[in-house]
Each structure stands twice: as C-alpha cells, then as structure tokens.
Amino acid sequence: MNNKIVLSNFDLGAPEYWSYKGEGACNVVVSYTGPHNPNFNGKVLRFKKYDKKKIFSPPIASSNSDIISEETTVSDQKEIELYKYVVDVVSPLIGSEYVYPGEMIRVDKSFIQKLDQHIFNDRPVFRSTLRLDYSQSIGFLISDLTMFNEISLPSSFSHSSVLCIEIKPKWGFLPKSHPYLNKEYSCLKTCYCRYCMHQYTKLSQNQISTISNYCPIDLFSNDVNRQMYSIVELLCNPQNNIKIYCDGELEFTGSQGGGVERDRESSISTISNLLKSFKLFKGDQVINQLSQMITTILRKETVLSKIKNVQMLDRLDIEGIYYLYKKQNGENQASIDGVDYSELDKLDKQEIEKEISDFLLSSTLKDCSIMISMIFNHTIDDNTNLDDYQFINSTKNPHVQSTDNNNNKLYYKIGIVDLDTKKYSSIPHYFEHDQNILKEFKSNKSQDLKTCL
Numbered sequence: 001m002n003n004k005i006v007l008s009n010f011d012l013g014a015p016e017y018w019s020y021k022g023e024g025a026c027n028v029v030v031s032y033t034g035p036h037n038p039n040f041n042g043k044v045l046r047f048k049k050y051d052k053k054k055i056f057s058p059p060i061a062s063s064n065s066d067i068i069s070e071e072t073t074v075s076d077q078k079e080i081e082l083y084k085y086v087v088d089v090v091s092p093l094i095g096s097e098y099v100y101p102g103e104m105i106r107v108d109k110s111f112i113q114k115l116d117q118h119i120f121n122d123r124p125v126f127r128s129t130l131r132l133d134y135s136q137s138i139g140f141l142i143s144d145l146t147m148f149n150e151i152s153l154p155s156s157f158s159h160s161s162v163l164c165i166e167i168k169p170k171w172g173f174l175p176k177s178h179p180y181l182n183k184e185y186s187c188l189k190t191c192y193c194r195y196c197m198h199q200y201t202k203l204s205q206n207q208i209s210t211i212s213n214y215c216p217i218d219l220f221s222n223d224v225n226r227q228m229y230s231i232v233e234l235l236c237n238p239q240n241n242i243k244i245y246c247d248g249e250l251e252f253t254g255s256q257g258g259g260v261e262r263d264r265e266s267s268i269s270t271i272s273n274l275l276k277s278f279k280l281f282k283g284d285q286v287i288n289q290l291s292q293m294i295t296t297i298l299r300k301e302t303v304l305s306k307i308k309n310v311q312m313l314d315r316l317d318i319e320g321i322y323y324l325y326k327k328q329n330g331e332n333q334a335s336i337d338g339v340d341y342s343e344l345d346k347l348d349k350q351e352i353e354k355e356i357s358d359f360l361l362s363s364t365l366k367d368c369s370i371m372i373s374m375i376f377n378h379t380i381d382d383n384t385n386l387d388d389y390q391f392i393n394s395t396k397n398p399h400v401q402s403t404d405n406n407n408n409k410l411y412y413k414i415g416i417v418d419l420d421t422k423k424y425s426s427i428p429h430y431f432e433h434d435q436n437i438l439k440e441f442k443s444n445k446s447q448d449l450k451t452c453l
C-alpha cells in the first residue's frame, strides 16, 4: 500500500468563489460557486475552526515520513493524522463506498482569513463566535455530497432537482448491564437510549424546546415500521439531527442545526411546501412518502448496520472506560459499595489500550452524519407507490443507459461525514456528561415513559 500523502497545491481562486454550506462544532464547509473550473465544480472545502483549547501552534519541520510537504504546523499535523485515521482506520470498517475523505490541499493563510470574513454573515449566530483557524495551511477538497456532479445521469433527469437528506443518527445501541455500573442509574441506562435520555438535559438547558420522539434504536432496528416512524419524527422535530438540501442549498433544519425554531405542525408544513416548490412532491402525504423513500434506501444499504457495529465497539460503557482511564493515569480509585470492578481489573495493559481505542473509535461513529442525495424525474404524489420504484445506487451503477425507460427510477448516493477522531483527554468529560444526563433523566422522566428496547 502506498502510504505517502500528497499535499496538492491548488489556486483556490477568490474567496468569493466559495459559498458557505454548513458547519458543526469543529468544522466549516464551503462549496464552489465560482466560474466553471473542473477542479472545483461539485466540490466542497472543509476547514477547521479555531480550537479554543489549542495553546500554541508554531510552524515545524514535518517529522512524519508519510507526508510529502515542506513545512507543517501542529495544527496541520492534526489534520494529517485525521486524514490517515479516516482512510486507514474508519473507512475499512464502515466501507470505502460510504467514505469520501477527499483530497488534502495546501491553503494560503490569507485565503482562510479572507474566506472567514466572506462567509461570516451567512453562519448561524450561535456558531459564529468560533472563527476559522488562521494557523492552518491544510484544507480538504471533497466531493459535494448534496449534488450528483460526478455521475452521468440520463438526460431526462437534467431538469430534476437534487434532494439531499442528512441524518445525524447518534447512538444506535443500548449498553449491556455491567456489575460496575452506578446502581442508581443502571436500570435506566440499559432500557433507555443515550439520545432519548439526553433530550431531558437539552430541554433543561434550553437547547431544545420539546422532547423529540425520534429514537435511534428505532432507526437502527431493522424493523421497517419503526424506521419509518423514526424518520417522520426526525422531520417533525429536526434539532441538529436532520437537514434537507435542495439543489445543494440548505433549505431546512432545526434550530440546533442552524435553522429556525418551529413546532411540529410548522415543520411538517414547511417541509411539504419546500418539496412541492421544487416539484419533488405534491399532495398531502409528503412526510410519509419522504420517510418511506429514505427508509427504503437505508434498507437497501449496509450503512446503518456498519455504523452500529462500530458504535458497539464501546463494550465497557463510559463507566468502565473511565475506570480504566484513571488506572492508566495512576489516579486513586475510590471503592464504592456494591460496585464490582473485577471484570475490569482482569485486563492487562494491552487490553486496556485496546478497549480505550475501540471506545474512541465508537465515539466517532456515535457522532457522524449520513448524507443521502437522490434524484428522480417524476413528482411523487399521494398515489405514487414507491414499491414500484427501482432504487439505484448511482455510485455502484455509474453507467446509466440514457435510452432506458427512467420513469420509475430513483438514483441515490450515500456518504458518511464527520468521521473526526475523538480525544483521549475527553474521557473524563464523557463520564461527567454521562452521569449528568442520567441524573437529569432520572429526576424528570415520567413514570410511564416507554423504554427504547
């Protein structure tokens, strides 16, 4: 295998050629909207934001023999490590067909500074306090997963809009019961999923205004009705878990995703009107038809099971991992009555390292997003039977016959984004966060709340 990573030098043109596309907690993504350029059409750039915790990042000579470059900063080194992690570790586990690591490119610092100013007013206010990291000189040039540029579609699709649904599914499994789990909460922890419990903390901190009925256990369940229900609930209460792009533009998300705060009815009508305006859907059943469409695509693919399998590398739960973390760091472990750590004490040094690295890998997949873009050339109405449609993964079938009858065909592609590494040093925070979520949930959940099993 060729391990050399080439840092390509591109003239990215004027910062004004790039438009704000989206962002999460750590990265900003811009898409190319400048004059025709085969290097950039249908591509996005992903840049890191300034990391508050970073103390100092002087330029240093590259010590990494895998890298072909003249000079890299500490901040750049992190990006290079991230790239290698996605390509060498994550991609083989979740399937290279779903991973678009893109190309690592060298970027002029003044470009980043100017781009930062250019996009500032388009960014959600609650995110915009963290500016782009001016010390970086590396960016990622990635295929725009909201579009279909690199795939040749039949000419009858040339006037159809591209619909892209992005889902941040979160944790799709329940932990096993372990003898070292905090007894006060262990019954809750094994019956209610992390997402559903976390809703109560988010509500108490005014991050959300209503508890969502979306449950990741439904989405990952493989039960078609539970899956469809989960997508409907995501659409009705989007928070930061669902986004809708039409022709590459972000048109709908929740307030936590950078959108407007809406109630259930308003979300339903906004989505229905939006998809009707793009002539993608018509009638009264837009939400149900859309959720069936997404469910059908996900069920044809292995993306959910692959994500869940990696998430389940969290075998010991954060309560076990934090115990091992403290042991590694020589911290005193207070013995708690009735709590049995013997299972953990049996692990040797290598086994502890393996459990912790698998836990961090799992944490990456607990926070990733799935982008599903689709294109179809007939408006879907209430009478459209989606079972009559042929759902075609366009990346697996790139050679489309233009003479085919394309009336009942829907082409889609899927990419998983945000596969960033999670930090070892975050383990104490993860433990504290976990216990706070459990505490808040225990004091506020109603007696008759249905479990996530």
Ligand SMILES: O=P(O)(O)O[C@@H]1[C@@H](OP(=O)(O)O)[C@H](OP(=O)(O)O)[C@H](O)[C@H](OP(=O)(O)O)[C@H]1OP(=O)(O)O
Pocket (backbone or CB within 6 Å): 024, 025, 026, 198, 240, 256, 363, 366, 367, 420, 422, 426, 433
């Ligand atoms: O811990 P969680 O489940 O709240 O996840 C965090 C996300 O919150 P969410 O619950 O999805 O709203 C959080 O998302 P938001 O900033 O809330 O949109 C980040 O993705 C965060 O990642 P990082 O630590 O900044 O790399 C996520 O932190 P990690 O736990 O993945 O490190």
Ligand SMILES: Nc1ncnc2c1ncn2[C@@H]1O[C@H](COP(=O)(O)OP(=O)(O)OP(=O)(O)O)[C@@H](O)[C@H]1O
Pocket (backbone or CB within 6 Å): 021, 022, 023, 024, 025, 026, 027, 028, 029, 044, 046, 100, 142, 143, 144, 145, 146, 166, 243, 367, 369, 417, 418, 419, 420
């Ligand atoms: N390849 C891509 N094509 C199109 N849009 C993308 C692509 N990658 C990311 N995006 C958009 O940009 C947004 C932010 O990207 P990303 O999730 O990587 O940021 P992040 O800061 O790492 O997120 P998080 O808060 O989850 O850590 C995504 O939610 C998605 O809408």
